[in-house]
Amino acid sequence: MNKLINDTYLCAALSEPVERTPVWMMRQAGRYLPEYRAIREQAGDFMSLCKNPQLACEVTLQPLERYPLDAAILFSDILTIPDAMGLGLYFKEGEGPCFEHPVRTAADVAKLPVPNPSDTLSYVMDAVSVIRKELNNRVPLIGFSGSPWTLATYMVEGCSSKDYRRIKGMMFSEPRTLHKLLDKLADSVIAYLNAQVESGAQALMIFDTWGGVLTERDYKEFSLSYMQKIVSGITTVAEGRKVPVTLFTKNGGQWLDAMAETGCDCLGVDWTMDLSKARAMVGDKVALQGNMDPSILYGSPERIKQEVATILESYGKGTGHVFNLGHGIHQFVDPENAGVFINAVHELSPKYHT
């Protein structure tokens, strides 16, 4: 492969010096873009879009055509692994993702396969290869997976849940069954992420959407320890370069110190935690990604620029900051405002890197 033209994202995520703060947006390929909605309509449903490598590539690259983003992220779903395990993923209008065959018992867990990425998940690897080729080394490509705890939450609940009654029921009543499920998921995620790197992903991110509904004790035992296992098991170098790994637990700000001990390179931070506090918690162990409230993008261009300035200042001088939203961009945001945000990071950040 040729040399990356813009590698600021990789450098910042590895706490190496940069000239300005890199920026990308979670869910940057998404419904707020009219060109995305057009392709989505063409594909039919959401999973058909994920499973079509050419179309997945097209939507992955759409935001890069509009904005000078410093990274691309594979367009896919966090629930591809349980889908490949045969649980029958489908999307219920207004309810989000559901499974036809939820996992409820020790027998259910025992019969789950560890999916072979080059078999039932080959469409993801094909998408990674195609995107990487089309990106043509402009910016790095981030691969990703859901965390074992987050995948297990969907698999056990069956649909989105308000009180996590079933997964917590299993956690409190049959912790060993849950540990077996999480361990199998960790093995599956390792194989899945390694295959993504082999297909061309240059960085990895693990999304722990639901770790933040646990106590600190349960978070460490049922979510963090399996992310730790993944960090220890995945490929760390590709094409002669370190592959930065980012962990993101939504509502996990109070546990950043423990997360920094996993050996990952970067931690995602949501907007409820001030970055100066977050940086004080983790020291120079890891880089930080975040953390603008996505709702700011409903505000005026002036308000957006002001918030970018405040967040750059809260992180302070030096490398180790990847600018991002604290969660995915909302579907009703005006794409113009996303551009204001991206440009503001590039304009206002150089003085923090002199």
Add this chain to the structure above:
Amino acid sequence: MNKLINDTYLCAALSEPVERTPVWMMRQAGRYLPEYRAIREQAGDFMSLCKNPQLACEVTLQPLERYPLDAAILFSDILTIPDAMGLGLYFKEGEGPCFEHPVRTAADVAKLPVPNPSDTLSYVMDAVSVIRKELNNRVPLIGFSGSPWTLATYMVEGCSSKDYRRIKGMMFSEPRTLHKLLDKLADSVIAYLNAQVESGAQALMIFDTWGGVLTERDYKEFSLSYMQKIVSGITTVAEGRKVPVTLFTKNGGQWLDAMAETGCDCLGVDWTMDLSKARAMVGDKVALQGNMDPSILYGSPERIKQEVATILESYGKGTGHVFNLGHGIHQFVDPENAGVFINAVHELSPKYHT
């Protein structure tokens, strides 16, 4: 009024010595109790139950008949104030509370009245008086209100919201309008809580359900400062005794130090924050209330007792701990398990108070 028979809740919330840790449950009068469901059916809808002082008293006392709880809490809704402002509160099946006339503009805010508690909210004061009389000094009665930010969230969104698009839109685009609304709500809450104390409430709690969706900066400016105003404006002594005030921001664990500066007596803590960390953050400035994950009540009696022991140990020795769940009790919990929880706190806590 006669002397309270069991005042451990008041003492612990004021960080005065106790012989064992007091305990009550948020939403202890609720759908998990068959006797509650019977009264609720008799009343018709939820607001008819709130607006009938005799029935509100009956459901308030139901959990005290079953369990040796150390406090009663007024049965009411957090949205009585906006309802009294004329916004037309109603409950949409599966969606929670909604308003017929949401607040969207500066003109909407300007025409909102500050409700007179003895007029449009007299049903609440009548309920407080009746409950207090029926309680007959067994345990103290806690009055409560929603926080200005939380009330404003419902009033501006109109219904429950996933992304808080409208209230945050107002916050970012028209902060002065939002400040006017919050200030009017703070005045209304002060009058409302003072009237509850005058009617017999012996302690107060402010529920800030949605403060945790803000950044630290926005939380301090738009939620905490108005709770501060309320703490400074409410009656602090009734019947010759201090009225403890508890603030609770769900998902606000990272801001406990700032909350402790308001002059309140006690802070509610959800289960994502370890109590030893919380105690280290606030020192001896305030007592702490919490923080068992309500989902533990789906577990076995042994698991429940084990969790109670872990939480007592995480708080450690000395007064200043009011045991509670980290959020309201879930509707599908077996009432027997709630009893196991309450009894475990009473059995296991004396050794922390010698």
